[in-house]
Each structure stands twice: as C-alpha cells, then as structure tokens.
Amino acid sequence: MKNTPKALSFTVQSQCLKTRARTGLMKLPHYTVKTPVFMPVGTQGTMKGILPDQLEEIDCEIILGNTYHLGNRPGVDVLKKAGGLHKFMGWNRALLTDSGGFQMVSLLKLAEITEEGVKFRSPYDNSEIMLTPEKSIEIQNCIGADIIMQLDDVVQTTFQDYDRIKEATERTSRWLDRCISAHQRPTEQNIFPIVQGLLNADLRKQSAEEHMTKDVNGFAIGGLSGGEAKDDFWPMVSLSTGILDNNRPRYLMGVGLAVDLVVCVALGVDMFDCVFPTRTARFGCALINKGQLNLKQKIYESDLNPIDTDCLCETCKRYTRAYLHCIVSSETVACHLISVHNIYFQMRLMRTMRENIEKGTFPEFVKQFMNEVYPQKTFPSWVVNSLSSVGISLE
Amino acid sequence: MRFIVTKAGYGSERIGNLTGFVKCPNVVIETPTSGLFTQGGSIVHLTADVLARVFTNPQILVMPLTNSIQLETGVKAQNEGVTKFAGLPEHVACVTVNNFSEIVPPGHFEPGKIPLWTKHGKRMTTADKYMDIMEIFRPDMFLAIADGCMSVNETPKRLSKAVDRTCKLLNTCVDRYKASKELKNSALVGVVVGAQNQKKCDECIENILKHVDCISGVALEGITDGTDLLKEDTNQYCDIFKKIGGALPKELFRILEGCWNPAMTLSAIEHGWDIFDGTYAVKLTNMGIALKLSFDVTKENETPYLLDMVDERYKEDFSPILEGCECLTCKKHTRAYIRHLLNTREMLASVLLSM
Ligand SMILES: [Zn+2]
Ligand SMILES: [Zn+2]
Numbered sequence: 001m002k003n004t005p006k007a008l009s010f011t012v013q014s015q016c017l018k019t020r021a022r023t024g025l026m027k028l029p030h031y032t033v034k035t036p037v038f039m040p041v042g043t044q045g046t047m048k049g050i051l052p053d054q055l056e057e058i059d060c061e062i063i064l065g066n067t068y069h070l071g072n073r074p075g076v077d078v079l080k081k082a083g084g085l086h087k088f089m090g091w092n093r094a095l096l097t098d099s100g101g102f103q104m105v106s107l108l109k110l111a112e113i114t115e116e117g118v119k120f121r122s123p124y125d126n127s128e129i130m131l132t133p134e135k136s137i138e139i140q141n142c143i144g145a146d147i148i149m150q151l152d153d154v155v156q157t158t159f160q161d162y163d164r165i166k167e168a169t170e171r172t173s174r175w176l177d178r179c180i181s182a183h184q185r186p187t188e189q190n191i192f193p194i195v196q197g198l199l200n201a202d203l204r205k206q207s208a209e210e211h212m213t214k215d216v217n218g219f220a221i222g223g224l225s226g227g228e229a230k231d232d233f234w235p236m237v238s239l240s241t242g243i244l245d246n247n248r249p250r251y252l253m254g255v256g257l258a259v260d261l262v263v264c265v266a267l268g269v270d271m272f273d274c275v276f277p278t279r280t281a282r283f284g285c286a287l288i289n290k291g292q293l294n295l296k297q298k299i300y301e302s303d304l305n306p307i308d309t310d311c312l313c314e315t316c317k318r319y320t321r322a323y324l325h326c327i328v329s330s331e332t333v334a335c336h337l338i339s340v341h342n343i344y345f346q347m348r349l350m351r352t353m354r355e356n357i358e359k360g361t362f363p364e365f366v367k368q369f370m371n372e373v374y375p376q377k378t379f380p381s382w383v384v385n386s387l388s389s390v391g392i393s394l395e
Numbered sequence: 396m397r398f399i400v401t402k403a404g405y406g407s408e409r410i411g412n413l414t415g416f417v418k419c420p421n422v423v424i425e426t427p428t429s430g431l432f433t434q435g436g437s438i439v440h441l442t443a444d445v446l447a448r449v450f451t452n453p454q455i456l457v458m459p460l461t462n463s464i465q466l467e468t469g470v471k472a473q474n475e476g477v478t479k480f481a482g483l484p485e486h487v488a489c490v491t492v493n494n495f496s497e498i499v500p501p502g503h504f505e506p507g508k509i510p511l512w513t514k515h516g517k518r519m520t521t522a523d524k525y526m527d528i529m530e531i532f533r534p535d536m537f538l539a540i541a542d543g544c545m546s547v548n549e550t551p552k553r554l555s556k557a558v559d560r561t562c563k564l565l566n567t568c569v570d571r572y573k574a575s576k577e578l579k580n581s582a583l584v585g586v587v588v589g590a591q592n593q594k595k596c597d598e599c600i601e602n603i604l605k606h607v608d609c610i611s612g613v614a615l616e617g618i619t620d621g622t623d624l625l626k627e628d629t630n631q632y633c634d635i636f637k638k639i640g641g642a643l644p645k646e647l648f649r650i651l652e653g654c655w656n657p658a659m660t661l662s663a664i665e666h667g668w669d670i671f672d673g674t675y676a677v678k679l680t681n682m683g684i685a686l687k688l689s690f691d692v693t694k695e696n697e698t699p700y701l702l703d704m705v706d707e708r709y710k711e712d713f714s715p716i717l718e719g720c721e722c723l724t725c726k727k728h729t730r731a732y733i734r735h736l737l738n739t740r741e742m743l744a745s746v747l748l749s750m
Binding site for chain 1: 468482710713
C-alpha cells in the first residue's frame with residue numbers, strides 16, 4: 001500500500017461489448033481528461049498560432065510538449081522561474097511531455113546511444129551533451145507536465161537486427177528503473193513506461209510484461225508508426241494492449257490518422273498524439289473523413305463550401321474553400337484557420353467514438369466510418385484483419 | 396454612409412462619427428481612428444475568431460487592392476461582397492490601391508493605366524477595370540484609383556503628370572460610380588496628389604470638389620512611395636498635413652495612408668486627419684516589437700514606448716507588455732513567453748503582438 005496520493009486515477013466508464021474499445025476518465029493534477037483522447041502536439045510550448053483559449057474551446061483537454069525543444073528554448077532555468085510550462089504558456093489543462101530521446105535520435109544523426117544515455121552534439125553550440133534517463137526526468141520535472149515519459153532506447157522501426165532490438169528493449173526496461181528512481185515529483189507527475197520491441201512479438205511481449213510489474217499509472221506503446229507496413233503495425237498494437245492491464249490508460253505514440261485512430265481505439269488504445277494535423281495545415285491541407293483537401297489546388301477557386309459542411313469549427317462557420325484557396329500560400333492566417341479545423345476534426349472524431357462506445361454502437365460506427373472512407377469497399381487488408389480480430393467484419 | 400464632425404478642437408483637430416453603414420445601420424465609428432490593415436482580405440496574423448476576442452465592435456478594414464486582387468474570382472462567385480468572402484462580414488471595408496508600408500516600385504505608365512504591384516507581378520489597370528472590381532467587392536468605402544505612388548521629392552514634371560492623370564482617373568470613377576447600382580451603398584473617396592506643388596495641388600483638389608455631391612471623403616497620396624517613413628524628416632510632412640487639411644471642406648472625412656510613427660500620426664490628427672491605415676502596428680509586429688503607449692496623459696511618458704521583444708532582457712521577465720492593459724495578450728501572457736515564441740519563430744508570437 002502506498003501512502004502518497006496518486007497523480008493519476010483512471011476509471012473506465014464504459015466498455016464496448018464486442019471490441020476492446022472503452023471510454024474512461026483520466027484524472028490528472030491539472031485536468032480530468034475524457035478518453036479515448038487525441039493530444040495535439042505543441043512543440044515549442046505553443047500550437048501553430050492558436051491561443052490557449054481557442055484550444056480550450058475546441059475541447060482540447062491535454063496537449064503535448066517536446067522536452068528536447070523546451071529544454072533548449074526557453075531552457076530549464078526560465079521554465080523553473082516561470083513556475084513550469086503550464087504557467088509559462090498560459091495553459092490550465094493537462095500536459096504531457098516526451099522524454100526528448102526520440103527527438104534527439106531522429107533530429108540528430110550523430111547521436112550515439114550507450115548504457116549511460118544518449119550522447120549527441122548540441123546543434124546550438126556544438127558541445128557534447130549526454131542525455132541520461134536521470135537528466136530527462138530532471139528536465140521533465142522542471143517543465144511540470146501531468147504525464148512524463150521515460151527515456152527509451154529508440155531504434156528505427158524498420159530496423160532488422162535482432163540483437164540490437166533486443167538490447168534496446170532490455171535497456172529501455174533498465175532505463176525505466178533509473179527514471180522512476182530519479183523522479184522527484186511522483187505526487188504531481190506520472191511517469192509512463194514505453195513498451196518497446198519494435199516489430200518483434202516476443203520482445204514486445206517481454207517488454208510489456210516487465211513494465212506491468214512496475215509501480216506506474218499508465219503505459220505508452222512506442223517504436224511504432226515509423227514507416228513500417230500497416231500489416232506489421234496493428235498486430236504489435238494488439239499484442240501490447242492485450243498484455244497491458246485494463247485499469248490503466250494506454251497511450252500509442254505518434255499515431256493520428258483518422259483510420260488509424262478508429263482501428264486502434266477498437267484495439268483498446270486510450271491516448272494518441274501526432275504532429276500530422278498541424279503539420280499538414282502548414283502545407284494547406286485540411287482534414288476530412290475521406291482524407292484531406294489540398295486547398296492550394298485550383299479546383300477550390302470558386303468552391304463556396306466550407307472545408308467540411310458538417311463541421312462546426314470557427315473556420316467552417318465563416319470561411320469558404322474558395323477564400324482559403326486565395327490566401328493559403330501567402331497568409332499566416334490561412335495556416336491558423338486550417339489548424340483550427342484540423343485539430344477540431346481530430347477532437348470531433350474522438351468525441352464521436354466516445355459517444356458511440358457509451359451508447360453501445362461502436363462496432364456499427366466503425367463500419368459506417370470505414371464505408372465512408374472507402375466507398376468502393378476497397379478496404380486495405382490491415383483494416384479488415386485488425387477489425388476482424390476484435391469481431392468487426394467489414395465485408 | 397455619413398460623416399459628421401461632432402466636435403471641433405481649438406486648432407484643426409476634430410472628433411467625428413462615421414454612421415449609416417447599410418449592412419450595420421446602428422454602428423457608429425468614432426474618428427480619429429486607425430483601420431486594421433489587411434492582406435488577402437484578412438487582418439494580418441489574426442483570424443476572425445481571434446479578432447472577435449480583441450474587438451467586439453465593427454472596425455474599418457483597410458484593404459489594398461494590390462494584396463487582395465486575387466480574391467476577385469471568389470468574391471464574384473459568392474456575390475456577397477468582399478468582407479463576407481473574407482470571413483469578416485460585420486466589419487467595414489475601405490479598399491485602397493497600394494500598400495504604402497512597403498516600397499512600391501516606381502511607375503511605368505501607359506496612357507490611362509496604373510500599375511498594380513501584386514504578388515503575382517505587375518498588372519496594368521484602367522479606371523474601368525478598377526471600377527469593375529469595386530462592383531464585385533462592394534466595399535463600404537473605396538478610394539478612386541489614382542497615380543499616387545511617388546516620393547515626396549518627386550520632380551515637378553512627374554508631379555504635374557500625376558495630378559493630370561489622377562484627375563482623369565477620378566472623372567472616370569465618378570461617371571461609373573454614378574451609374575452603378577452595385578455601388579450605391581459604397582462611399583467614394585477622392586485622392587489628392589501633388590501636395591508639393593501649390594498650383595497643381597489646387598487643381599487636384601478643385602477637381603475633387605467638382606464631384607463633391609458624390610464624394611464622401613478624401614485621401615492624401617503622392618507623398619510616399621512606401622520607403623520607410625519612420626526615419627523621415629518630419630517637418631516637411633507636417634506642413635503638408637496642415638496645408639491639405641486646411642484646403643479641404645470640413646464635411647469630408649480624411650484618410651492618411653502610410654506607416655507613420657505615433658508622433659507623426661498625432662501631428663496629422665492635429666491638422667484634422669481622421670482615418671489611418673494601421674500599417675504601423677503590422678510593421679512593428681513583424682519586427683518583433685511591442686507597442687506600449689498608455690494613452691494616459693496624466694502620467695509623464697518617460698519610458699520608451701517600443702519594446703524590442705527579442706531582447707535578452709525579457710528572457711525572465713514575467714510581467715505583461717503593458718501593466719493594466721485590457722488586451723488579451725497582456726491579460727494572459729508574459730514578456731518572457733513572447734520572447735520565447737519569437738526566438739523559436741512560432742506564429743503565435745505575431746498573433747499576440749498584433750493584439
Ligand atoms: Zn471545420
Ligand atoms: Zn495589451
């Protein structure tokens with residue numbers, strides 16, 4: 001029995017009778033988040049020109065910040081003096097930070113991983129820096145997010161060498177122990193372990209089972225969504241959610257396309273993050289159920305419809321595709337407007353799923369959704385197979 | 396649309412009201428005022444949703460045709476005017492020709508045509524073509540097309556040509572305007588050029604006054620080609636504000652375009668100028684500078700009114716830009732946060748400073 005109050009309590013509200021989908025309430029120090037939830041990514045402590053007030057109105061309950069970027073700018077000292085990222089950026093709801101490790105390995109080709117940590121050269125002053133599990137937690141303790149991530153040993157998802165994958169998986173578990181003992185604010189922040197093992201079922205099983213024995217309040221599933229075939233992706237998600245227990249939230253890292261969200265909710269995932277909705281907005285692309293509209297295309301020149309006729313976001317209420325087409329490549333306003341729609345789109349999809357799970361109509365919703373996305377019934381095999389594994393037959 | 400002077404000062408300064416906008420009959424816009432500068436029909440950096448958090452009442456949107464001409468196809472298809480198409484139907488549009496906060500390349504003229512420097516290059520435009528676009532845009536007010544883009548030190552020959560051309564263009568605009576059903580709710584604004592030459596300038600004003608039955612206001616051009624006015628010698632301009640202001644009938648509202656600093660703007664207000672184009676705020680925002688004027692005459696304003704937000708000294712400054720300011724930025728965000736956003740080139744920085 002622990003005496004300290006928990007920084008997270010998760011209660012399952014309703015469980016789909018057919019699939020593994022469930023809704024829940026995740027009570028965090030700054031906010032109680034309804035799951036399944038999508039977390040937009042605000043890399044540098046801001047969300048593509050959108051105000052915190054606007055994010056609240058779009059119904060964002062938790063957003064993600066990148067430790068690597070925030071640790072560099074504004075830096076730990078400034079964040080400490082500001083009283084944490086919440087206060088610094090004026091965001092009163094929940095926050096999650098990553099460990100910084102993934103950013104480092106993906107951004108900096110020269111990173112070198114040893115048992116001690118991730119060694120790399122600073123892009124700012126070229127000095128040698130060592131990011132250890134302890135250092136990552138120290139920075140994340142300063143940022144003060146509700147949920148923080150363990151430092152994991154990141155290997156490219158499509159990497160093939162078994163020994164290296166095994167080493168990374170086992171090292172991730174060792175680093176988890178170091179992160180947990182370095183954690184200074186366990187009553188205010190939650191460390192999530194990251195299930196590794198890439199596409200190797202045995203290693204992933206081993207990783208998930210090992211994490212299950214730890215005193216943590218939730219789990220992340222990592223090492224996926226890195227360019228692997230979808231047929232390889234979903235079994236790993238399914239394997240992980242099958243092992244991780246039902247009483248704690250499960251967070252699938254880096255997944256955010258609409259079809260992926262629907263499938264993975266059916267497989268029992270509770271939390272998602274992805275840079276895609278805001279990144280694609282920068283290129284003038286607006287999300288709709290069927291995919292996306294590239295508003296730069298000339299076909300929208302006289303199109304007086306909103307991005308999505310059924311959407312109630314501030315952008316769709318006021319602006320036509322034709323107008324967005326006119327300003328999409330020249331005005332920052334266009335990027336803000338499309339970002340607002342895209343984040344709203346993600347929030348609406350998650351809300352629709354929660355409502356259907358609660359009403360007991362989730363399997364019907366999934367079928368209807370897939371039929372809308374693939375009107376010719378050209379369902380990809382991974383969608384058919386993953387859904388049939390949880391009892392939904394598309395054909 | 397109507398303009399009335401509600402209060403005249405001891406000098407030439409005055410307070411006035413713009414009223415009678417057909418789409419918003421109860422709206423009163425008090426002058427002197429600054430419009431909000433737009434690009435592509437949108438307030439620079441601010442969406443309609445964010446704008447509504449800053450202003451609850453209708454504002455004048457200053458829309459230079461050079462940066463909004465690409466909206467023509469869409470506005471035409473929708474057929475509800477430019478403010479509706481740009482998502483800002485509750486605001487009042489004032490269409491102008493050029494953006495005088497950026498350098499406009501020197502003219503190269505063909506008879507009856509004015510060059511418009513759009514982002515897709517130069518478009519030679521006749522008064523008729525211009526009026527065609529106005530009939531599609533249907534702004535609440537618009538400037539007559541004019542040859543108004545030149546530096547204050549232009550040669551007498553160029554000045555003289557500019558005045559002649561501007562008069563001819565205005566005559567065409569007036570003819571079209573009188574015959575136009577589409578523009579019956581839009582106010583036409585005449586343009587004065589040639590201020591540097593008494594005789595030619597008088598000619599230009601005379602020509603405007605000839606059409607005073609259908610003209611509601613006057614704009615002053617021909618004193619800048621968009622070169623940086625912030626550093627210019629000021630007396631020369633103050634004299635012009637005074638001279639032209641004094642030569643115009645009181646019942647016409649007066650628009651002054653260009654990126655003037657607060658001191659110059661005050662001088663223009665003193666000489667009876669009513670409406671400014673809002674480019675100063677845009678320019679500062681784009682340079683990462685916050686404007687901090689308390690407008691409180693009871694306090695000596697000794698502190699600098701411009702804050703360079705990129706400066707190292709704001710790194711750990713957790714106070715708002717202006718203590719006591721009611722704007723959303725000051726109420727919720729600190730100098731340190733804005734500095735961070737500027738340093739990371741995040742777009743929210745521009746949003747917050749614009750407010
Ligand atoms: Zn929308
Ligand atoms: Zn303020």
